[in-house]
Amino acid sequence: MRENHIVVGTAGHIDHGKSALIKALTGVDPDRLKEEKERGMTTDLGFVFYGDDVTIIDVPGHEKFVRHMVAGASTIDFVMFVIAADDGIMPQTIEHLEVLKLLAIKKGVVVITKKDLVKDDWLQIVIDEVKKLMYDTFLQDAPIIPVSSITKEGIDELKKVLDELITQTAAKKDRGIFRLCIDRCFTIKGFGTVVAGTVLSGKIKIGDTLELLPNKKKVKVRGIEVHNKKVTEVGTGFRSAINLVGTEKEEIKRGDVLAQPGYYKPSTFLNASLYLLKSAGKPLKNLTRLRIHLGTKEILGRIVLLDKKTLAPGQKAMAQFRLETPAVCDINDRYVVRTYSPQATIGGGVIIEPKATKAKGFDEKLIEHLQKVEAGDPGVMVEENLATNFELPRKVDEIAYDLNLPLPKVSEVIKQLLNNKKVLCIDEKRGLYYSQKNSEKLKNNIINILKEYHKNNPINTGIPQLELLKNISKGFDKSLLNYTLEKMSREKSVKLTDDNKMRLFDFKVVLDKNMDEIVKRLEEMFLVAEYKPPNYDAVLSQRLGDEKLVKKAYRYVLDTGILIFVGESIVIHKKMVEQAKEKLIQFLKSNKEIRISQFRDLLGASRKYVLPLLIYFDTHNVTIKRGDVRILGQKYR
Template sequence: MIKPVILGTAGHIDHGKTAFVKALTGIDTDRLKEEKERGITIELGFAYLQLPGGQMLGIVDVPGHEKFVKHMLAGATGIDLVALIIAADEGVMPQTREHLEICQLLKIKQGLVVLTKADLVDPDWLALVKEDVAKFLAGTFLEKSPVVEFSALTGQGLPTVVQTIAALIKDLPSREIGHFFRLPIDRVFSMKGFGTVITGTCVSGEIRMGDEITIYPHKIESRIRGIQVHNREVNEVRAGLRTAINLQGLEKAQVERGDIAAAKGSLHPTRILDAVLELLPSAPHKIKNRTKTRFHTGTSEIMANVVLLDCEELLPGQRGFVQIRLERPTVAIVHDRYVLRSYSPVRTIGGGEIINALPQRKKRFSAAALQELRLLSDPQLEQRVEQHLRLSRYQGLEKQLLLFLTDAGRQELDKTLQTLLARKRIIAFDKEVFVHAELLAALQETCRAILT
């Protein structure tokens, strides 16, 4: 099976991202009247390309203007490769830097650099720009990536771009499909005779025609009546594909960008997330406790306060445990990446990884809370399962909730639970509810003390 691949553009305003996509695919991704009139991309654009050998490449074109970076963040969700677009006549600019920082925070690992408008400069100038770009990329994931000189006007470099992308795809590791179908919604519209359609990049799992889904965080239920991938009707979709889904019995006003379509009943909305935060070395200021920020995950932007759990303040380049307290609900799962932007003036300041997607409020500098976060950061599933069961106290946890909290596969979790049961670390009730043995042992001791 050919692996699905999504390429996203990144770069400063007016550096030729949309012209690059049009030259590559023949598709003009600027679809709004205002975009045509102003000559800039405001909204996300989507295209696709069939590469030599039959590989289908989904393409997300993002806006470069600083006012629309939140749209860029929405478009960056789920991409496998980035094409960093740098105009040869201008070189590295502010949004070039910010977009690259965002890609690094989202842990995008591969891509290419496209020097657009190469027809507008002489060889000496181009050599200087390439030298400057090399310095800019030093120490980043694009440090050793291919650099292609390109002109949308003359077609210079177009065959090389196609060959380079095809070569990069061969080296891409296969995407993990994941255990829950999740599609962060980046566009909602209505079609006469069809009803409401949502689009996005499927970041995990798979779904089929007729399946029931839930729109989060508001838990609106619907059923899939149609699926399209690259303008073709399909019966199913899986992680890594740009997808349009026609929803049954749902009004357009009920859904918006930032919502997530997911397998029915699979996710749990929350206003609190535990996470690791990495403050960018380029962040203009340190972060103090309860700093107000703009929290981005998937395609959503939500205002949030950042509670520092293990330090008084976080300096540029430092990392620490934080609790993110949101102004409205969202859904996430463990290991999801997120990005923080400052409240005002707005710019990217950091990001990191979700540790617990359904936590309780924590006290700062609590030894127990910090130990909890260290255990939940452990790559060993056994450690994380035990810790979640400790946190559930005597109520215990159902297997379905453990699947959500750990993002483990059903077979992997079953094997882990059997191991812990055999070692008498946990106790099962009704085969589907589990309690940590330490809690029952402590309860027994308390009862003995009362009775004697």
């Protein structure tokens, strides 16, 4: 078995002989239903194996069932584009080619069927028309092989071309997280429910637990078949039938997704890029109702154009789809849109954000973000995910869930971004990461807030941290703020004051003449009072100046530490506090312990003032309380 299973799609107008061609190539008729054989048309996807590890999908050509073509084409490696020699190019021929371009199919072969029904000169005319049609498309240089499925003429040559294309096909890119879009569901007697589809990413084995979406139902893998052979595991690119335990056939619909639990989330908002085909005929208006073909599902929804009022044919736009039923998809998934009625393919594009939130048009930040993420580079995706979370640092598992990326891949990208200094680890223990750009933005915000605060409060030494937090944002993470302030403090752009306030590092309070005079009077008042200081009301009653200025001056002397709040509404001049501290230390060095009454006598003050002062010294580790006495703190022994 090849490491990578090859999926070959067929496309082209109805009744141009796709199913007959596949039978001629493989000996197997892809038409499964009796009704299909009677009508001579394939109404659902037929799957036929070509060689050991190659599936040929018979994609229907009937206009009514274009959604089936998208379901098959979304997983193919290359295409056999079929055009009948007797009919030539038909309307659905052109539409199918447009769809394949929208689905970013890169290579293929053009097969002219029914060559036995036409003369050579007519066949050459058809070939020339086909070359014109394929000009400037992915099939421009593709081989054109005329064949007859009846006489088998040209079939061997076609097989050689197919074998060459198969050999040239590289392994599908694997995102590492298992996902399969279900296109068939049936029951086998004695085994139960079986789902079929192509594995889009990841790998599973028998016994694994998976999740059925959008129902979010957990199921277990009982058995796996690939190419009608039982296997124990299956990976990206393989056409697979998976026997499930824990669900019934009736609970599963075509278009549902079988996935690794914990990554994919049903969403009714999808952000995407959209290209409107030149053949669309008229501009696409905002909020137009459309049919969105995504994976194996058709969903109705309305389009919100994010960067244009209307989208002209041949133009590209950023858009949001607001769906009527939830979709489960991934970043970089291709999709096709059709008009609601009458149905016609008008465009398609790439899913950029499969778990979007409701957006409005002309949001410049969102548009710029989507343009960056559109390329699908994991480094850019992780960096942008962090950048869009300004208020909160993020964990690796949160980023992995948002982006549908494996944890090891996100961890690897985070390491690279750390080395490139594009990401900061703000809490190694909790594994919290933050965007470097956002960090600079946050620091600038803090500096601007402090500048404004100093301007409006010129004699305040700084802003309380809680007030600073409120000014930045209500939803801001506290650990992030602490990290940022500590970093800014180390960088000497801000400084934390002794009373837990934040100021600009080079900020200094400059007092005007009136304020300076009031401050001096306050100092003198508390120095004279020694250990019997006045309370706040008593200070105001002294009429040291304009009451508003006195209040500001009082706050200033407290903020600057000229006066010290020792507790119980008692404020003492810092010189008196230092003096009391020295007396206390000297006493304890001589006497080992001191009682409240002894400290009272030492200072010549009443218990009302002495007790709060002793408690203040306890909290600053000058003394240690033991019962009714205090001893000297370790630092001062």
